Amino acid sequence: EPEVTQTPSHQVTQMGQEVILRCVPISNHLYFYWYRQILGQKVEFLVSFYNNEISEKSEIFDDQFSVERPDGSNFTLKIRSTKLEDSAMYFCANLPHPEVPYEQYFGPGTRLTVT
Amino acid sequence: GQNIDQPTEMTATEGAIVQINCTYQTSGFNGLFWYQQHAGEAPTFLSYNVLDGLEEKGRFSSFLSRSKGYSYLLLKELQMKDSASYLCAVRDSNYQLIWGAGTKLIIKP
Numbered sequence: 001e002p003e004v005t006q007t008p009s010h011q012v013t014q015m016g017q018e019v020i021l022r023c024v025p026i027s028n029h030l031y032f033y034w035y036r037q038i039l040g041q042k043v044e045f046l047v048s049f050y051n052n053e054i055s056e057k058s059e060i061f062d063d064q065f066s067v068e069r070p071d072g073s074n075f076t077l078k079i080r081s082t083k084l085e086d087s088a089m090y091f092c093a094n095l096p097h098p099e100v101p102y103e104q105y106f107g108p109g110t111r112l113t114v115t
Numbered sequence: 116g117q118n119i120d121q122p123t124e125m126t127a128t129e130g131a132i133v134q135i136n137c138t139y140q141t142s143g144f145n146g147l148f149w150y151q152q153h154a155g156e157a158p159t160f161l162s163y164n165v166l167d168g169l170e171e172k173g174r175f176s177s178f179l180s181r182s183k184g185y186s187y188l189l190l191k192e193l194q195m196k197d198s199a200s201y202l203c204a205v206r207d208s209n210y211q212l213i214w215g216a217g218t219k220l221i222i223k224p
Binding site for chain 1: 148155156157158159160163202204209211212213214215216217
């Protein structure tokens with residue numbers, strides 16, 4: 001069964017540093033999502049991405065965040081200047097098309113710890 | 116605003132049946148999903164409902180009533196490995212997933 005992979009599995013960084021979280025999606029899936037989940041809290045939508053453009057973004061996804069698909073396969077989430085409150089699990093998800101009854105396939109997540 | 120409510124925590128006995136309820140108020144509706152999440156892991160898909168009624172999938176079933184904004188997940192023949200959080204998520208009119216806070220299910224022997 002195809003899988004979504006994410007690297008690194010755990011990232012520790014100092015406040016104010018930039019981090020890049022990477023996702024390798026399933027090859028024929030065209031829609032990409034980033035979510036975050038602060039420890040003990042609900043999953044929160046950050047951004048959706050299709051055809052090399054952001055489709056939707058939440059209020060959380062401010063100017064400190066950006067997404068790219070730099071080489072046609074990897075899908076990255078960049079946080080420019082991390083804050084303590086950015087500490088969370090970050091999940092990448094994707095699916096072939098949002099309007100068909102497919103579930104989103106989640107990657108295993110990256111645990112980001114900002115100190 | 117958009118809101119999804121589910122109980123914070125439930126406890127059940129191994130071998131028994133448990134029903135986890137979810138009520139929702141969202142801007143539009145394009146399906147309801149149930150996911151299972153073990154601590155420190157990603158959510159894994161369990162079920163999908165878009166029409167009213169019951170969807171059965173092995174030991175797990177999910178029910179939807181769109182007029183009531185209500186769903187439940189039914190787990191039968193509970194096993195210790197079913198101890199996890201169960202997340203209800205609704206896809207809204209923009210096809211975005213709106214997530215509930217999850218129900219932590221504790222299974223006791």
